[in-house]
Amino acid sequence: MTCFNETLRLTKLRLLQLHYEANCGHLGGNFSCIDALMTLHHRVMKPEDRFILSKGHSAGALYTTLWSLGHLSDTDLKSFIQDNSLLPGHPSGSGIPGLLFSTGSLGHGPSLAAGLAVALRHKRLNHQVFCLCSDGEWQEGSCWEALNFSVHQRLENLTILIDQNGLQGFGRTKQIVSCEDLLPRISAFGANAIRVNGHDHAAIEEALRTSSEGSPRIIILETTKGRGLHFADKLESHYLPLSQEEYLTARNFFEQEIFE
Amino acid sequence: MRKAFAGAVLAQCNRPDFFFLTGDLGFMALEEVQASFGERFINMGVAEQNMIGVAAGLARESFRVIAYSIAPFCYARPFEQIRNDICLGKLPVCLVGNGGGYAYGHMGPTHHALEDCAAMSALGVRVLVPAFDDDLPALLTQIDGPTYLRLGYEVRPANQAVPQYAPWRELLPGNGGAIAALGPIAGLAWEALLDLDLDSRPSVWAVCEPASVEIPSEFSRQIEGKTLYVLEEHVAQGGLAMNLTLRLAEHGALPRQLIHRPALGYPNGRFGSQAFHRAQCGLDAASIRSMITGVHHASRQQA
Numbered sequence: 001m002t003c004f005n006e007t008l009r010l011t012k013l014r015l016l017q018l019h020y021e022a023n024c025g026h027l028g029g030n031f032s033c034i035d036a037l038m039t040l041h042h043r044v045m046k047p048e049d050r051f052i053l054s055k056g057h058s059a060g061a062l063y064t065t066l067w068s069l070g071h072l073s074d075t076d077l078k079s080f081i082q083d084n085s086l087l088p089g090h091p092s093g094s095g096i097p098g099l100l101f102s103t104g105s106l107g108h109g110p111s112l113a114a115g116l117a118v119a120l121r122h123k124r125l126n127h128q129v130f131c132l133c134s135d136g137e138w139q140e141g142s143c144w145e146a147l148n149f150s151v152h153q154r155l156e157n158l159t160i161l162i163d164q165n166g167l168q169g170f171g172r173t174k175q176i177v178s179c180e181d182l183l184p185r186i187s188a189f190g191a192n193a194i195r196v197n198g199h200d201h202a203a204i205e206e207a208l209r210t211s212s213e214g215s216p217r218i219i220i221l222e223t224t225k226g227r228g229l230h231f232a233d234k235l236e237s238h239y240l241p242l243s244q245e246e247y248l249t250a251r252n253f254f255e256q257e258i259f260e
Numbered sequence: 261m262r263k264a265f266a267g268a269v270l271a272q273c274n275r276p277d278f279f280f281l282t283g284d285l286g287f288m289a290l291e292e293v294q295a296s297f298g299e300r301f302i303n304m305g306v307a308e309q310n311m312i313g314v315a316a317g318l319a320r321e322s323f324r325v326i327a328y329s330i331a332p333f334c335y336a337r338p339f340e341q342i343r344n345d346i347c348l349g350k351l352p353v354c355l356v357g358n359g360g361g362y363a364y365g366h367m368g369p370t371h372h373a374l375e376d377c378a379a380m381s382a383l384g385v386r387v388l389v390p391a392f393d394d395d396l397p398a399l400l401t402q403i404d405g406p407t408y409l410r411l412g413y414e415v416r417p418a419n420q421a422v423p424q425y426a427p428w429r430e431l432l433p434g435n436g437g438a439i440a441a442l443g444p445i446a447g448l449a450w451e452a453l454l455d456l457d458l459d460s461r462p463s464v465w466a467v468c469e470p471a472s473v474e475i476p477s478e479f480s481r482q483i484e485g486k487t488l489y490v491l492e493e494h495v496a497q498g499g500l501a502m503n504l505t506l507r508l509a510e511h512g513a514l515p516r517q518l519i520h521r522p523a524l525g526y527p528n529g530r531f532g533s534q535a536f537h538r539a540q541c542g543l544d545a546a547s548i549r550s551m552i553t554g555v556h557h558a559s560r561q562q563a
Protein backbone atom coordinates (compact mmCIF):
# COMPACT_ATOMS: atom_id res chain seq x y z
CA MET A 1 0.00 0.00 0.00
CA THR A 2 2.81 2.39 0.89
CA CYS A 3 4.45 1.72 -2.44
CA PHE A 4 1.16 2.39 -4.24
CA ASN A 5 0.64 5.58 -2.27
CA GLU A 6 4.06 6.83 -3.24
CA THR A 7 3.47 5.95 -6.88
CA LEU A 8 0.15 7.73 -6.72
CA ARG A 9 1.75 10.81 -5.21
CA LEU A 10 4.41 10.92 -7.93
CA THR A 11 1.77 10.41 -10.60
CA LYS A 12 -0.38 13.26 -9.33
CA LEU A 13 2.67 15.50 -9.29
CA ARG A 14 3.53 14.41 -12.80
CA LEU A 15 -0.04 15.08 -13.94
CA LEU A 16 0.13 18.51 -12.42
CA GLN A 17 3.45 19.21 -14.15
CA LEU A 18 2.10 17.84 -17.43
CA HIS A 19 -0.76 20.31 -17.53
CA TYR A 20 1.23 23.19 -16.15
CA GLU A 21 4.04 22.86 -18.67
CA ALA A 22 1.57 22.46 -21.53
CA ASN A 23 -0.53 25.37 -20.23
CA CYS A 24 -3.51 23.07 -20.52
CA GLY A 25 -6.87 23.28 -18.77
CA HIS A 26 -9.24 20.39 -18.03
CA LEU A 27 -7.45 19.89 -14.73
CA GLY A 28 -10.67 19.48 -12.76
CA GLY A 29 -11.83 16.28 -14.42
CA ASN A 30 -8.31 14.85 -14.37
CA PHE A 31 -7.94 15.28 -10.65
CA SER A 32 -11.40 13.99 -9.87
CA CYS A 33 -10.64 10.64 -11.52
CA ILE A 34 -6.90 10.11 -10.97
CA ASP A 35 -7.43 8.18 -7.72
CA ALA A 36 -9.82 5.77 -9.41
CA LEU A 37 -7.68 5.42 -12.53
CA MET A 38 -4.58 4.61 -10.52
CA THR A 39 -6.41 2.19 -8.23
CA LEU A 40 -7.92 0.42 -11.21
CA HIS A 41 -4.71 0.16 -13.21
CA HIS A 42 -2.33 -0.66 -10.37
CA ARG A 43 -4.44 -2.77 -8.06
CA VAL A 44 -7.19 -4.40 -10.09
CA MET A 45 -6.61 -4.62 -13.83
CA LYS A 46 -4.62 -7.46 -15.33
CA PRO A 47 -2.52 -6.87 -18.45
CA GLU A 48 -5.06 -8.64 -20.65
CA ASP A 49 -8.01 -6.56 -19.43
CA ARG A 50 -9.36 -3.69 -21.53
CA PHE A 51 -9.88 -0.06 -20.58
CA ILE A 52 -11.69 2.78 -22.34
CA LEU A 53 -11.49 6.39 -21.19
CA SER A 54 -14.90 7.55 -22.31
CA LYS A 55 -14.38 10.94 -20.63
CA GLY A 56 -11.56 11.68 -23.03
CA HIS A 57 -10.98 15.14 -21.55
CA SER A 58 -9.15 13.36 -18.71
CA ALA A 59 -6.47 12.22 -21.12
CA GLY A 60 -3.70 13.66 -18.93
CA ALA A 61 -4.73 11.43 -16.04
CA LEU A 62 -4.66 8.40 -18.32
CA TYR A 63 -1.32 9.31 -19.87
CA THR A 64 0.30 9.76 -16.47
CA THR A 65 -1.26 6.53 -15.23
CA LEU A 66 0.31 4.77 -18.22
CA TRP A 67 3.55 6.57 -17.38
CA SER A 68 3.35 5.26 -13.83
CA LEU A 69 3.08 1.76 -15.25
CA GLY A 70 6.08 2.29 -17.50
CA HIS A 71 4.05 2.28 -20.72
CA LEU A 72 4.88 5.90 -21.53
CA SER A 73 8.17 7.70 -20.95
CA ASP A 74 8.90 11.19 -19.72
CA THR A 75 9.83 12.06 -23.28
CA ASP A 76 6.43 10.87 -24.41
CA LEU A 77 4.73 13.05 -21.82
CA LYS A 78 6.71 16.08 -22.91
CA SER A 79 4.93 15.82 -26.27
CA PHE A 80 1.50 16.24 -24.64
CA ILE A 81 -0.61 18.54 -26.85
CA GLN A 82 2.48 19.51 -28.88
CA ASP A 83 2.86 19.28 -32.66
CA ASN A 84 3.68 15.86 -34.13
CA SER A 85 2.53 14.14 -30.91
CA LEU A 86 0.79 10.86 -30.10
CA LEU A 87 -0.69 12.50 -27.00
CA PRO A 88 -3.41 14.97 -28.03
CA GLY A 89 -5.75 16.59 -25.53
CA HIS A 90 -8.21 13.76 -26.00
CA PRO A 91 -6.78 10.27 -26.56
CA SER A 92 -6.25 8.81 -29.98
CA GLY A 93 -6.87 5.14 -30.55
CA SER A 94 -3.75 4.72 -32.60
CA GLY A 95 -0.12 4.77 -31.66
CA ILE A 96 -0.25 4.09 -27.91
CA PRO A 97 -0.52 0.45 -26.79
CA GLY A 98 -3.61 -0.09 -24.69
CA LEU A 99 -5.54 2.86 -26.09
CA LEU A 100 -8.15 1.15 -28.21
CA PHE A 101 -10.32 4.01 -29.44
CA SER A 102 -10.27 7.73 -30.02
CA THR A 103 -12.45 9.26 -27.34
CA GLY A 104 -13.42 12.76 -26.39
CA SER A 105 -16.88 13.12 -27.81
CA LEU A 106 -18.93 11.95 -24.85
CA GLY A 107 -21.26 8.98 -24.82
CA HIS A 108 -19.22 6.61 -26.97
CA GLY A 109 -17.34 4.56 -24.39
CA PRO A 110 -20.12 2.43 -22.94
CA SER A 111 -21.10 1.02 -26.34
CA LEU A 112 -17.49 0.40 -27.31
CA ALA A 113 -16.92 -1.34 -24.00
CA ALA A 114 -20.04 -3.43 -24.49
CA GLY A 115 -18.76 -4.52 -27.89
CA LEU A 116 -15.44 -5.56 -26.37
CA ALA A 117 -17.25 -7.41 -23.61
CA VAL A 118 -19.42 -9.34 -26.08
CA ALA A 119 -16.36 -10.23 -28.12
CA LEU A 120 -14.35 -11.45 -25.12
CA ARG A 121 -17.27 -13.48 -23.84
CA HIS A 122 -17.74 -15.02 -27.27
CA LYS A 123 -14.06 -16.00 -27.30
CA ARG A 124 -14.57 -17.58 -23.87
CA LEU A 125 -11.83 -15.34 -22.45
CA ASN A 126 -12.10 -14.38 -18.82
CA HIS A 127 -10.89 -10.82 -19.36
CA GLN A 128 -12.60 -7.77 -17.92
CA VAL A 129 -13.60 -4.55 -19.65
CA PHE A 130 -13.51 -1.26 -17.77
CA CYS A 131 -14.86 2.07 -18.96
CA LEU A 132 -14.62 5.43 -17.20
CA CYS A 133 -17.33 8.04 -17.91
CA SER A 134 -18.10 11.46 -16.52
CA ASP A 135 -21.43 12.20 -14.87
CA GLY A 136 -22.45 14.90 -17.36
CA GLU A 137 -21.78 12.30 -20.03
CA TRP A 138 -24.90 10.46 -18.92
CA GLN A 139 -26.94 13.26 -20.43
CA GLU A 140 -26.05 11.54 -23.71
CA GLY A 141 -28.78 9.14 -24.79
CA SER A 142 -26.21 6.74 -26.22
CA CYS A 143 -25.07 5.87 -22.67
CA TRP A 144 -28.53 4.63 -21.85
CA GLU A 145 -28.70 2.67 -25.09
CA ALA A 146 -25.48 0.96 -24.09
CA LEU A 147 -26.68 0.33 -20.54
CA ASN A 148 -29.92 -1.19 -21.78
CA PHE A 149 -28.00 -3.47 -24.12
CA SER A 150 -25.38 -4.46 -21.56
CA VAL A 151 -28.01 -5.41 -19.00
CA HIS A 152 -29.98 -7.37 -21.59
CA GLN A 153 -26.82 -9.18 -22.65
CA ARG A 154 -25.91 -9.83 -19.00
CA LEU A 155 -22.39 -8.52 -19.56
CA GLU A 156 -20.92 -9.33 -16.19
CA ASN A 157 -17.41 -8.85 -17.59
CA LEU A 158 -18.15 -5.13 -18.03
CA THR A 159 -17.58 -2.44 -15.40
CA ILE A 160 -18.48 1.18 -16.00
CA LEU A 161 -17.14 3.76 -13.60
CA ILE A 162 -18.82 7.15 -13.47
CA ASP A 163 -16.84 10.09 -12.13
CA GLN A 164 -19.62 12.02 -10.42
CA ASN A 165 -17.92 15.31 -9.65
CA GLY A 166 -21.13 17.28 -10.11
CA LEU A 167 -19.69 19.91 -12.43
CA GLN A 168 -19.79 20.07 -16.19
CA GLY A 169 -18.97 22.50 -18.98
CA PHE A 170 -21.11 25.46 -18.05
CA GLY A 171 -22.43 24.89 -14.56
CA ARG A 172 -23.39 22.36 -11.93
CA THR A 173 -24.88 19.16 -13.23
CA LYS A 174 -27.83 19.37 -10.87
CA GLN A 175 -28.69 22.82 -12.27
CA ILE A 176 -28.35 21.84 -15.93
CA VAL A 177 -29.85 18.41 -16.44
CA SER A 178 -29.62 16.70 -13.11
CA CYS A 179 -27.73 13.44 -12.81
CA GLU A 180 -27.69 13.50 -9.03
CA ASP A 181 -29.85 10.45 -8.79
CA LEU A 182 -27.85 8.32 -11.23
CA LEU A 183 -27.74 5.37 -8.85
CA PRO A 184 -31.47 4.60 -8.71
CA ARG A 185 -31.86 5.39 -12.40
CA ILE A 186 -29.13 2.97 -13.37
CA SER A 187 -30.29 0.36 -10.87
CA ALA A 188 -33.75 0.59 -12.39
CA PHE A 189 -32.25 -0.57 -15.68
CA GLY A 190 -31.18 -3.76 -13.94
CA ALA A 191 -27.46 -3.10 -13.54
CA ASN A 192 -25.56 -3.72 -10.31
CA ALA A 193 -24.90 -0.15 -9.30
CA ILE A 194 -23.03 1.03 -6.23
CA ARG A 195 -21.75 4.36 -5.00
CA VAL A 196 -18.33 4.87 -3.41
CA ASN A 197 -16.05 7.69 -2.37
CA GLY A 198 -14.01 8.22 -5.51
CA HIS A 199 -10.95 9.34 -3.58
CA ASP A 200 -10.94 6.36 -1.18
CA HIS A 201 -8.64 3.82 -2.78
CA ALA A 202 -9.63 0.93 -0.55
CA ALA A 203 -13.32 1.55 -1.19
CA ILE A 204 -12.74 1.82 -4.94
CA GLU A 205 -10.75 -1.41 -4.96
CA GLU A 206 -13.37 -3.24 -2.94
CA ALA A 207 -16.10 -2.09 -5.31
CA LEU A 208 -14.06 -3.17 -8.33
CA ARG A 209 -13.44 -6.59 -6.82
CA THR A 210 -17.05 -7.26 -5.85
CA SER A 211 -18.51 -9.88 -8.16
CA SER A 212 -21.30 -8.79 -10.47
CA GLU A 213 -23.18 -11.89 -11.37
CA GLY A 214 -25.46 -11.73 -14.37
CA SER A 215 -25.21 -8.01 -14.91
CA PRO A 216 -22.74 -5.27 -15.74
CA ARG A 217 -21.35 -3.42 -12.76
CA ILE A 218 -21.68 0.34 -12.49
CA ILE A 219 -19.57 2.15 -9.91
CA ILE A 220 -20.52 5.73 -9.21
CA LEU A 221 -17.50 7.57 -7.87
CA GLU A 222 -18.38 10.52 -5.69
CA THR A 223 -15.54 12.91 -6.35
CA THR A 224 -14.43 16.51 -6.10
CA LYS A 225 -13.58 18.16 -9.37
CA GLY A 226 -10.08 19.56 -9.26
CA ARG A 227 -9.40 18.02 -5.87
CA GLY A 228 -6.23 19.50 -4.41
CA LEU A 229 -6.23 22.52 -6.69
CA HIS A 230 -7.10 26.10 -5.80
CA PHE A 231 -10.27 25.93 -7.88
CA ALA A 232 -11.49 22.61 -6.51
CA ASP A 233 -15.23 22.14 -6.97
CA LYS A 234 -15.45 25.27 -9.09
CA LEU A 235 -16.40 25.60 -12.73
CA GLU A 236 -13.08 27.22 -13.53
CA SER A 237 -11.35 23.91 -12.94
CA HIS A 238 -12.92 22.60 -16.14
CA TYR A 239 -11.12 25.09 -18.32
CA LEU A 240 -8.34 27.15 -16.83
CA PRO A 241 -4.65 26.28 -16.73
CA LEU A 242 -2.53 27.03 -13.69
CA SER A 243 -0.41 30.10 -13.01
CA GLN A 244 3.02 29.49 -11.52
CA GLU A 245 1.80 30.38 -8.05
CA GLU A 246 -1.22 28.10 -8.34
CA TYR A 247 1.00 25.33 -9.61
CA LEU A 248 3.42 25.62 -6.71
CA THR A 249 0.57 25.69 -4.21
CA ALA A 250 -0.90 22.56 -5.74
CA ARG A 251 2.49 20.84 -5.78
CA ASN A 252 2.77 21.53 -2.10
CA PHE A 253 -0.66 20.01 -1.48
CA PHE A 254 0.14 16.78 -3.31
CA GLU A 255 3.59 16.49 -1.75
CA GLN A 256 1.96 16.65 1.66
CA GLU A 257 -1.17 14.66 0.84
CA ILE A 258 -1.96 12.04 3.43
CA PHE A 259 -3.61 8.91 2.12
CA GLU A 260 -6.21 7.11 4.19
CA MET B 261 -31.96 -7.19 -53.05
CA ARG B 262 -32.52 -8.05 -49.35
CA LYS B 263 -32.96 -11.74 -49.96
CA ALA B 264 -30.00 -11.87 -52.31
CA PHE B 265 -28.01 -10.08 -49.64
CA ALA B 266 -29.03 -12.63 -47.02
CA GLY B 267 -28.04 -15.44 -49.36
CA ALA B 268 -24.69 -13.83 -50.03
CA VAL B 269 -24.08 -13.35 -46.31
CA LEU B 270 -24.74 -17.03 -45.73
CA ALA B 271 -22.45 -17.99 -48.59
CA GLN B 272 -19.57 -15.59 -47.89
CA CYS B 273 -19.68 -14.49 -44.28
CA ASN B 274 -20.98 -17.35 -42.16
CA ARG B 275 -17.60 -17.85 -40.56
CA PRO B 276 -16.44 -17.71 -36.94
CA ASP B 277 -14.84 -14.31 -37.45
CA PHE B 278 -18.09 -12.59 -38.53
CA PHE B 279 -20.78 -10.99 -36.38
CA PHE B 280 -24.09 -9.78 -37.80
CA LEU B 281 -25.90 -6.95 -36.00
CA THR B 282 -29.31 -5.65 -36.97
CA GLY B 283 -31.22 -2.63 -35.78
CA ASP B 284 -34.35 -4.73 -35.33
CA LEU B 285 -34.91 -5.15 -39.06
CA GLY B 286 -34.86 -8.06 -41.46
CA PHE B 287 -38.32 -9.65 -41.18
CA MET B 288 -38.76 -12.23 -43.95
CA ALA B 289 -35.17 -11.77 -45.08
CA LEU B 290 -32.66 -12.42 -42.31
CA GLU B 291 -34.22 -15.39 -40.51
CA GLU B 292 -31.80 -17.88 -42.03
CA VAL B 293 -28.85 -15.65 -41.24
CA GLN B 294 -30.07 -15.41 -37.65
CA ALA B 295 -30.40 -19.17 -37.37
CA SER B 296 -27.04 -19.89 -38.96
CA PHE B 297 -25.00 -17.28 -37.13
CA GLY B 298 -26.35 -18.26 -33.70
CA GLU B 299 -24.87 -16.06 -30.97
CA ARG B 300 -22.91 -14.15 -33.61
CA PHE B 301 -26.24 -12.65 -34.74
CA ILE B 302 -27.47 -9.94 -32.39
CA ASN B 303 -30.67 -7.97 -32.70
CA MET B 304 -29.49 -4.69 -31.20
CA GLY B 305 -32.97 -3.27 -30.88
CA VAL B 306 -33.87 0.25 -31.90
CA ALA B 307 -30.59 1.85 -30.82
CA GLU B 308 -28.37 2.55 -33.78
CA GLN B 309 -25.72 4.58 -31.97
CA ASN B 310 -25.16 1.66 -29.67
CA MET B 311 -25.18 -0.76 -32.59
CA ILE B 312 -22.29 1.04 -34.25
CA GLY B 313 -20.34 1.41 -31.00
CA VAL B 314 -20.76 -2.29 -30.25
CA ALA B 315 -19.75 -3.09 -33.83
CA ALA B 316 -16.55 -1.11 -33.30
CA GLY B 317 -15.87 -2.94 -30.05
CA LEU B 318 -16.31 -6.31 -31.74
CA ALA B 319 -14.15 -5.26 -34.67
CA ARG B 320 -11.40 -4.09 -32.28
CA GLU B 321 -11.32 -7.66 -31.00
CA SER B 322 -10.61 -8.90 -34.54
CA PHE B 323 -14.13 -9.73 -35.68
CA ARG B 324 -15.57 -8.54 -38.96
CA VAL B 325 -18.96 -7.01 -38.40
CA ILE B 326 -22.01 -6.43 -40.58
CA ALA B 327 -24.37 -3.80 -39.17
CA TYR B 328 -27.72 -3.74 -40.93
CA SER B 329 -30.63 -1.32 -40.91
CA ILE B 330 -32.80 0.83 -43.13
CA ALA B 331 -30.25 3.05 -44.85
CA PRO B 332 -30.73 6.40 -43.06
CA PHE B 333 -30.91 4.73 -39.67
CA CYS B 334 -27.61 3.08 -40.45
CA TYR B 335 -25.50 5.97 -41.79
CA ALA B 336 -27.20 9.16 -40.55
CA ARG B 337 -28.37 8.49 -36.99
CA PRO B 338 -25.03 7.12 -35.75
CA PHE B 339 -22.87 9.37 -37.90
CA GLU B 340 -20.44 10.31 -35.15
CA GLN B 341 -20.04 6.70 -34.03
CA ILE B 342 -19.13 5.81 -37.60
CA ARG B 343 -16.67 8.69 -37.75
CA ASN B 344 -14.94 8.27 -34.40
CA ASP B 345 -15.38 4.63 -33.50
CA ILE B 346 -15.07 2.91 -36.87
CA CYS B 347 -13.30 5.22 -39.28
CA LEU B 348 -10.59 6.59 -36.99
CA GLY B 349 -9.65 3.02 -36.19
CA LYS B 350 -10.09 1.83 -39.79
CA LEU B 351 -12.09 -1.10 -38.45
CA PRO B 352 -13.64 -3.81 -40.64
CA VAL B 353 -17.29 -2.94 -40.19
CA CYS B 354 -19.70 -3.11 -43.10
CA LEU B 355 -22.70 -0.84 -42.67
CA VAL B 356 -25.55 -2.18 -44.73
CA GLY B 357 -28.16 0.39 -45.64
CA ASN B 358 -31.25 -1.19 -47.06
CA GLY B 359 -33.34 0.99 -49.35
CA GLY B 360 -30.84 3.31 -51.01
CA GLY B 361 -32.26 6.37 -52.77
CA TYR B 362 -36.04 6.46 -52.85
CA ALA B 363 -36.37 2.68 -52.49
CA TYR B 364 -38.62 2.97 -49.45
CA GLY B 365 -40.95 5.07 -51.61
CA HIS B 366 -44.32 5.40 -49.92
CA MET B 367 -42.80 5.09 -46.46
CA GLY B 368 -41.85 8.73 -46.79
CA PRO B 369 -38.79 10.98 -46.65
CA THR B 370 -37.45 9.81 -43.28
CA HIS B 371 -36.83 6.42 -44.87
CA HIS B 372 -35.13 7.68 -48.02
CA ALA B 373 -31.34 7.81 -48.36
CA LEU B 374 -30.33 10.51 -50.81
CA GLU B 375 -27.01 11.74 -49.41
CA ASP B 376 -25.65 8.52 -47.95
CA CYS B 377 -22.82 7.93 -50.42
CA ALA B 378 -21.54 11.48 -49.98
CA ALA B 379 -21.70 11.31 -46.21
CA MET B 380 -19.90 7.99 -46.04
CA SER B 381 -17.34 8.84 -48.72
CA ALA B 382 -16.49 12.02 -46.86
CA LEU B 383 -15.49 9.90 -43.87
CA GLY B 384 -13.30 7.66 -46.00
CA VAL B 385 -15.76 4.78 -45.91
CA ARG B 386 -15.61 2.59 -49.00
CA VAL B 387 -19.01 2.92 -50.65
CA LEU B 388 -20.44 -0.04 -52.57
CA VAL B 389 -23.65 0.29 -54.59
CA PRO B 390 -24.53 -3.02 -56.21
CA ALA B 391 -26.47 -2.77 -59.45
CA PHE B 392 -27.68 -6.36 -59.47
CA ASP B 393 -28.39 -9.08 -56.97
CA ASP B 394 -25.59 -11.10 -58.53
CA ASP B 395 -23.05 -8.48 -57.42
CA LEU B 396 -23.50 -9.16 -53.73
CA PRO B 397 -21.31 -12.24 -53.23
CA ALA B 398 -18.34 -10.47 -54.78
CA LEU B 399 -18.92 -7.35 -52.70
CA LEU B 400 -19.18 -9.22 -49.42
CA THR B 401 -15.68 -10.61 -49.87
CA GLN B 402 -14.31 -7.07 -49.60
CA ILE B 403 -14.95 -6.13 -45.97
CA ASP B 404 -11.43 -5.22 -44.93
CA GLY B 405 -12.11 -1.78 -43.51
CA PRO B 406 -14.96 0.69 -43.04
CA THR B 407 -17.50 -0.13 -45.74
CA TYR B 408 -20.98 1.04 -46.66
CA LEU B 409 -23.15 -1.26 -48.75
CA ARG B 410 -26.21 0.42 -50.24
CA LEU B 411 -28.96 -2.02 -51.16
CA GLY B 412 -31.75 -1.22 -53.61
CA TYR B 413 -33.92 -3.01 -56.15
CA GLU B 414 -32.22 -4.37 -59.21
CA VAL B 415 -33.61 -3.72 -62.71
CA ARG B 416 -32.57 -6.37 -65.20
CA PRO B 417 -33.69 -6.30 -68.85
CA ALA B 418 -35.34 -9.51 -69.98
CA ASN B 419 -33.12 -12.07 -71.68
CA GLN B 420 -29.91 -10.18 -70.97
CA ALA B 421 -26.92 -11.65 -69.22
CA VAL B 422 -25.45 -9.48 -66.50
CA PRO B 423 -21.67 -9.15 -66.85
CA GLN B 424 -19.55 -10.35 -63.96
CA TYR B 425 -19.13 -7.85 -61.15
CA ALA B 426 -16.62 -5.05 -61.57
CA PRO B 427 -16.66 -1.60 -59.94
CA TRP B 428 -17.23 -0.17 -63.42
CA ARG B 429 -18.94 -2.33 -66.05
CA GLU B 430 -20.14 -1.61 -69.55
CA LEU B 431 -23.64 -3.07 -69.80
CA LEU B 432 -24.58 -1.77 -73.23
CA PRO B 433 -22.33 -0.50 -76.01
CA GLY B 434 -23.12 2.74 -77.83
CA ASN B 435 -21.40 5.38 -79.93
CA GLY B 436 -23.14 8.51 -78.67
CA GLY B 437 -21.09 9.24 -75.55
CA ALA B 438 -21.52 7.31 -72.33
CA ILE B 439 -23.83 7.01 -69.35
CA ALA B 440 -22.34 6.47 -65.90
CA ALA B 441 -25.19 5.26 -63.71
CA LEU B 442 -24.98 4.58 -60.00
CA GLY B 443 -26.03 1.08 -58.95
CA PRO B 444 -29.53 -0.08 -59.91
CA ILE B 445 -30.23 2.95 -62.11
CA ALA B 446 -27.78 1.39 -64.56
CA GLY B 447 -30.13 -1.52 -65.14
CA LEU B 448 -32.96 0.92 -65.70
CA ALA B 449 -30.97 2.83 -68.34
CA TRP B 450 -29.89 -0.43 -69.94
CA GLU B 451 -33.51 -1.52 -70.28
CA ALA B 452 -34.64 1.90 -71.54
CA LEU B 453 -32.06 2.14 -74.33
CA LEU B 454 -31.66 -1.46 -75.36
CA ASP B 455 -33.61 -1.21 -78.61
CA LEU B 456 -31.94 1.96 -79.90
CA ASP B 457 -29.25 1.44 -82.50
CA LEU B 458 -25.58 1.82 -81.63
CA ASP B 459 -25.16 5.22 -83.22
CA SER B 460 -28.18 6.79 -81.56
CA ARG B 461 -27.45 5.73 -78.00
CA PRO B 462 -24.59 6.17 -75.53
CA SER B 463 -22.95 3.25 -73.86
CA VAL B 464 -24.32 2.39 -70.44
CA TRP B 465 -21.92 1.76 -67.57
CA ALA B 466 -22.90 0.50 -64.14
CA VAL B 467 -20.83 2.23 -61.46
CA CYS B 468 -20.85 0.39 -58.16
CA GLU B 469 -17.96 2.16 -56.43
CA PRO B 470 -18.58 5.86 -57.02
CA ALA B 471 -15.51 7.24 -55.29
CA SER B 472 -12.80 4.71 -54.73
CA VAL B 473 -11.59 3.20 -57.99
CA GLU B 474 -9.90 4.31 -61.18
CA ILE B 475 -12.09 5.24 -64.12
CA PRO B 476 -11.59 2.71 -66.94
CA SER B 477 -9.67 4.13 -69.87
CA GLU B 478 -12.31 2.76 -72.24
CA PHE B 479 -14.92 4.90 -70.54
CA SER B 480 -12.72 7.99 -70.82
CA ARG B 481 -12.22 7.25 -74.50
CA GLN B 482 -15.96 6.95 -75.08
CA ILE B 483 -16.74 10.39 -73.67
CA GLU B 484 -13.92 12.22 -75.41
CA GLY B 485 -15.53 15.04 -77.40
CA LYS B 486 -18.96 13.56 -76.70
CA THR B 487 -21.69 13.73 -74.09
CA LEU B 488 -21.24 12.32 -70.60
CA TYR B 489 -24.49 11.45 -68.85
CA VAL B 490 -24.49 10.79 -65.11
CA LEU B 491 -27.55 9.22 -63.54
CA GLU B 492 -27.74 8.76 -59.80
CA GLU B 493 -30.48 8.32 -57.24
CA HIS B 494 -28.45 10.51 -54.91
CA VAL B 495 -28.13 14.26 -54.45
CA ALA B 496 -25.64 16.09 -56.63
CA GLN B 497 -23.50 17.19 -53.67
CA GLY B 498 -20.78 14.61 -53.18
CA GLY B 499 -22.36 12.16 -55.57
CA LEU B 500 -21.10 10.24 -58.56
CA ALA B 501 -21.05 13.20 -60.96
CA MET B 502 -18.96 15.35 -58.65
CA ASN B 503 -16.50 12.56 -57.99
CA LEU B 504 -16.33 11.56 -61.62
CA THR B 505 -15.92 14.99 -63.15
CA LEU B 506 -13.25 15.92 -60.61
CA ARG B 507 -11.21 12.88 -61.51
CA LEU B 508 -11.77 13.37 -65.23
CA ALA B 509 -10.64 16.97 -64.92
CA GLU B 510 -7.53 15.87 -63.03
CA HIS B 511 -6.70 13.63 -65.97
CA GLY B 512 -7.62 16.24 -68.58
CA ALA B 513 -10.25 13.89 -70.00
CA LEU B 514 -13.27 16.11 -70.32
CA PRO B 515 -16.36 15.41 -72.40
CA ARG B 516 -17.92 17.95 -74.74
CA GLN B 517 -21.03 18.14 -72.56
CA LEU B 518 -22.26 16.89 -69.18
CA ILE B 519 -25.88 15.99 -68.57
CA HIS B 520 -26.52 15.16 -64.95
CA ARG B 521 -29.67 13.64 -63.49
CA PRO B 522 -29.37 13.45 -59.67
CA ALA B 523 -31.99 12.99 -56.96
CA LEU B 524 -33.74 16.32 -56.47
CA GLY B 525 -35.33 15.68 -53.09
CA TYR B 526 -39.02 16.49 -53.13
CA PRO B 527 -39.46 19.18 -55.79
CA ASN B 528 -43.22 19.61 -55.42
CA GLY B 529 -43.40 18.76 -51.72
CA ARG B 530 -45.36 15.59 -52.35
CA PHE B 531 -44.48 11.98 -51.76
CA GLY B 532 -45.05 8.66 -53.43
CA SER B 533 -43.50 5.47 -54.70
CA GLN B 534 -39.90 5.06 -55.79
CA ALA B 535 -41.15 5.23 -59.39
CA PHE B 536 -42.94 8.53 -58.62
CA HIS B 537 -39.81 10.11 -57.17
CA ARG B 538 -37.59 8.80 -59.94
CA ALA B 539 -39.94 10.29 -62.52
CA GLN B 540 -39.81 13.64 -60.76
CA CYS B 541 -36.03 13.56 -61.10
CA GLY B 542 -35.99 12.35 -64.70
CA LEU B 543 -34.61 9.03 -63.54
CA ASP B 544 -37.37 6.78 -64.89
CA ALA B 545 -37.04 4.76 -68.08
CA ALA B 546 -39.20 7.08 -70.20
CA SER B 547 -37.33 10.20 -69.11
CA ILE B 548 -33.94 8.59 -69.68
CA ARG B 549 -34.97 7.48 -73.15
CA SER B 550 -36.38 10.87 -74.12
CA MET B 551 -33.25 12.57 -72.76
CA ILE B 552 -31.09 10.43 -75.04
CA THR B 553 -33.26 10.70 -78.13
CA GLY B 554 -33.57 14.45 -77.58
CA VAL B 555 -29.80 14.95 -77.39
CA HIS B 556 -29.26 12.68 -80.38
CA HIS B 557 -31.88 14.57 -82.42
CA ALA B 558 -30.35 17.95 -81.53
CA SER B 559 -26.83 16.82 -82.42
CA ARG B 560 -28.01 15.50 -85.78
CA GLN B 561 -29.66 18.83 -86.54
CA GLN B 562 -26.43 20.66 -85.63
CA ALA B 563 -24.49 18.34 -87.94
